[in-house]
Amino acid sequence: MKKIFTLVIVSLFTISIFAADRRPSVTLTTDKRYEVIIDGRSYASTLGSTMDVSLLNKNARHTVKVYELKNGLFSKQKKLVSSSTFTVNRSSLDISVDRNGRITIREERDSRIDRNDTDRNRRTRF
DSSP states (O other): OHHHHHHHHHHHHHHHHHHHOOOOOEEEEESSOEEEEETTEEEEOOTTOEEEOOOOOTTSEEEEEEEEEEEOSSSEEEEEEEEEEEEOOSSEEEEEEOTTOOEEEEEEOOSSOOTTOOOOEEEEEO
16 A cells, blocks of 8 residues: 555646746747758758757747848858847747748737736847
């Protein structure tokens, strides 16, 4: 009986820890062939690709730089189209780059009820 009780308590404790640790997800969507650099990591995109870039530190400032790729005669050329900064809090982020190179960062709040915040989705355009 003592072993079963201990097993049940440890199981409930483990489940509660996993339920509480929800990491925010960060997705990157592009409409054109760009090279997107987030904090020094390069993400080469294809037409209409979506990538998961969730390995970012919470509560830190991150930079996004979008480069347009052009094939030259003997080399590839990169041109900086736009750049932006953002922070990852408790909410998930969707970073999208349109065909003109503009960055749109959309913050999706958690679905839980928050009495102090009535605006569920914030949209920031740079």
